[in-house]
Amino acid sequence: MSSLVSKPPTVHDVARLSGVSTATVSRYFGGKADALAPKTLESVRKAAEALGYTPSEVGRSLRLARSRVVMMMVPDATNTFTIDVAASAEQALKRFELSMVLANSAEDPDQQDRLLMDAYGLRARAIILQGAIDTPQLRSMAARHDNIIFVNRRPPPGIVAPYVGIDNYAAGLAVGRYFIEQGYENCVAISGPHYYSGSSERLEGFLAGLGKKKPLFKFESQFTMEGGYQCGKKLLAGRQRRYAVFCGNDMIAYGLHRAAMERGLDVPEDLIIFGFDDNRMNDWLAPWLSTVQVSATDFGPAIANLVGSPSLENRGASFILPFRLKVRTSG
Amino acid sequence: MSSLVSKPPTVHDVARLSGVSTATVSRYFGGKADALAPKTLESVRKAAEALGYTPSEVGRSLRLARSRVVMMMVPDATNTFTIDVAASAEQALKRFELSMVLANSAEDPDQQDRLLMDAYGLRARAIILQGAIDTPQLRSMAARHDNIIFVNRRPPPGIVAPYVGIDNYAAGLAVGRYFIEQGYENCVAISGPHYYSGSSERLEGFLAGLGKKKPLFKFESQFTMEGGYQCGKKLLAGRQRRYAVFCGNDMIAYGLHRAAMERGLDVPEDLIIFGFDDNRMNDWLAPWLSTVQVSATDFGPAIANLVGSPSLENRGASFILPFRLKVRTSG
């Protein structure tokens, strides 16, 4: 039960051992080392090394009234893309000596609110929300906290905060036009949940891209494989034609694909599937999936800049990342 | 540049507004609320609500000399399985009111050491290492810190610390026996890196399971899709037989599969592939992959228990999780 190890050394221990004051030790570790006399510097270094001292981030945070942790909330930890975005952010934040706490809201409003409170309790330097859900808690948080960053899903109307993501409408539009260009008949859309701004933008863009050619069916699904699977089963149950399906994201596309496999259909001979995000696994496990490619690694630097050097003019700014259509031909 | 929002309220603010002392406010939030008179309790509640007060985790950590963050290190953030284990741990730690910081060592010793220092700086309550690499830093850390937990890769000899994972030898053995049972000829092993204890145990178990029937080839690969792909290309280059391949993990299996696809081979008609871990995606994207199924969700509770209520007798204990062979027949 009792700890087997001694308490970590503090500035005081180092100060005592090296015969200087705590202020000097603090200067050594606080990046003001060049203001120290060479021999003091050396003695502090030796003492710290001997004791295995590293400054306590806790004491430091308290004194400086700002912590070094950033909270990243993902709406779905089972979606590789959101994880890749998180990983990219973590990487980029390292340059600012910030660490990232990853939390999973699982698309649950209550869970999100609980995590927001946690982040506030931790006095997080910033809160990054992939796929935020509009709740009162979120709004009161946004009012009190000036460093909430919305990723992939725009801030709900009324909240001003920076946004990082792609232009979903433009991407949907590009897919719609591509369908027309390829001469696809029997177009179908399986979009994500309508309350997710990105979903509706993607869908509207797609419809606009199709122009006069209206889609045969429009489904709405959760952004999950299971959701895509269910829609797929419905769609393919009485299948008579070769559908061309635009899916709200890759997870939905995987689900649709499974439904197609179970009916013995071939892609793209019997069914055309278009996804969104381009999950990392696609090249390996879904070489049949054409998709809107968004580079997860682009997010990190954009997010980290916003966190690391916040500025007034970025308060309500949007950072629009590039996308491109990635067409995969073979299966 | 300057913050647009006011500083968060503190115990003092709440105390002043509700006309009690800071101690009483602290008692209210510290779980000792039942020792308060009903009317005091109510007035504190109202004041806190009005100010939107939540205790600072930083102040609390400093005072209590223990933080509530746990650091989880993964060797490969692109491996869904490791992420699932992390997600499971995060979920389970929540019961102890602990939050998890996710960090990616990317199998890089220096990166790992840097992250270990970070964790120490944060005075992390525990450090959870999926796939630890044996470095001097790790050893000095283990000596000083009594709450390092090894997951999936055992503590290097000389370090006593708890281990959570499966019995890799037994799992390899089971696969070997299964190969024999099925009458597979032309057995091949593509194992993970030998310096990873789990790899060699899996391989040795597999060889033991095969018994007298020696494998045709043994490859060693990184635990990545790319690694599996390269081995696959070599293996299949001069292919004359129907190989039965045991892969060190699913990532390797995916890579091998891609190599097979590129040569136009069918699984399992032309090539038998057996993986390890059973990534969540398999049911959807790799229905051709038989594998050793390890339930990622089993890890969380085991890990959280170790962190939440550490005990002396667990110091060097092993927590062995179950596995089973998951045979998928169709493609």
Add this chain to the structure above:
DNA sequence: ATGGCGGATGTAAACGTTATCATTCAGGGT
């Protein structure tokens, strides 16, 4: 009436750090 007891609350000292201010000291110009 006195003493004791226990419940409710206040006081104040830590926890480890850093910024501000004060101090010391060496050296150079008069």
Add this chain to the structure above:
DNA sequence: ACCCTGAATGATAACGTTTACATCCGCCAT
């Protein structure tokens, strides 16, 4: 000898919490 300057360092007061200890008060047994 004197003062001034600047460089190096020390003393100290915060930052927001929790907790051991002290205090206060009402009540009951003597």
